[in-house]
Amino acid sequence: MNPISRRKLLATGLAATAGAAGLATAARLAQRYGLIPPDHGGLFGAGETLTYACQRALTLHRPLHEFPRGMISRQPFMNEIGPLPDKFKASQAVNFSDWRLTVDGLVDPPLSLSIADLRALATRNQITEVACEEGWSYIAEWIGTPLSLVLREAGPKPGARFVVYRSIQSDWWDSLDLAEALYPGTLVTWGMNDGDLPVGFGGPLRLRVPRQLGYKSVKFLTHITVTDSMKHFGKGVGSSGAEFGYSWYGGM
Ligand SMILES: Nc1nc2c(c(=O)[nH]1)N[C@H]1C(S)=C(S)[C@@H](COP(=O)(O)O)O[C@H]1N2
Numbered sequence: 001m002n003p004i005s006r007r008k009l010l011a012t013g014l015a016a017t018a019g020a021a022g023l024a025t026a027a028r029l030a031q032r033y034g035l036i037p038p039d040h041g042g043l044f045g046a047g048e049t050l051t052y053a054c055q056r057a058l059t060l061h062r063p064l065h066e067f068p069r070g071m072i073s074r075q076p077f078m079n080e081i082g083p084l085p086d087k088f089k090a091s092q093a094v095n096f097s098d099w100r101l102t103v104d105g106l107v108d109p110p111l112s113l114s115i116a117d118l119r120a121l122a123t124r125n126q127i128t129e130v131a132c133e134e135g136w137s138y139i140a141e142w143i144g145t146p147l148s149l150v151l152r153e154a155g156p157k158p159g160a161r162f163v164v165y166r167s168i169q170s171d172w173w174d175s176l177d178l179a180e181a182l183y184p185g186t187l188v189t190w191g192m193n194d195g196d197l198p199v200g201f202g203g204p205l206r207l208r209v210p211r212q213l214g215y216k217s218v219k220f221l222t223h224i225t226v227t228d229s230m231k232h233f234g235k236g237v238g239s240s241g242a243e244f245g246y247s248w249y250g251g252m
């Protein structure tokens with residue numbers, strides 16, 4: 001059987017099982033296939049597992065949804081951001097020349113990359129939509145370096161399963177499974193619509209996760225950690241958003 005029909009069968013099977021025998025059985029099946037999200041333990045845990053397992057099985061290799069240049073939003077919606085720490089302002093004062101992206105955890109070697117290092121590594125662009133769970137969205141061109149190539153420089157070690165990413169705003173952090181992290185459309189972005197990435201949109205550095213909801217695209221990116229488990233990060237549910245009750249997997 002080819003991989004696509006196997007995945008479809010798995011997803012259909014999971015959905016049917018959930019209907020016929022309940023979410024707990026579907027969750028056991030998902031476990032067997034390694035499709036358990038870090039936030040599976042809460043009130044909506046079985047539902048989260050089912051959504052994640054079905055979507056993941058069906059969409060792992062789904063192509064990026066890109067838009068024509070003429071559809072770029074003239075007035076992209078900049079969401080409100082909390083206060084930025086003094087160290088952000090200090091870096092802004094030197095035009096972010098001292099900004100570093102640290103890559104550590106299950107990697108060899110760990111890295112500390114400037115924005116110039118990232119630009120030199122590779123440049124890709126995509127015209128994609130940012131959609132907030134609150135209902136609004138916009139389309140923009142995003143320019144950056146594929147996370148997959150950053151990870152290739154760092155060399156993930158065996159056992160790597162998740163990539164945790166953090167903002168200079170310490171209350172904003174999130175994680176991706178390795179498949180989403182290595183997906184070529186997942187970009188460490190430093191440019192937007194032909195210019196530098198503006199601060200309001202997360203400049204100087206933002207992780208763009210174009211197949212998931214806007215909250216997964218964390219602004220002011222400073223730190224990436226490769227890990228085998230999310231257990232020891234915060235409350236163990238995979239992201240600051242999931243600790244607030246948002247779904248860790250924000251597929252759209
Ligand atoms: N560091 C940081 N990243 C963040 C946020 C934030 O407040 N701080 N807001 C998130 C939310 S909820 C959304 S919907 C998008 C909004 O992106 P935009 O300002 O480009 O519209 O950024 C996400 N990334």
Ligand SMILES: [Mo]
Pocket residue numbers: 079131132133134214215
């Ligand atoms: Mo959002």
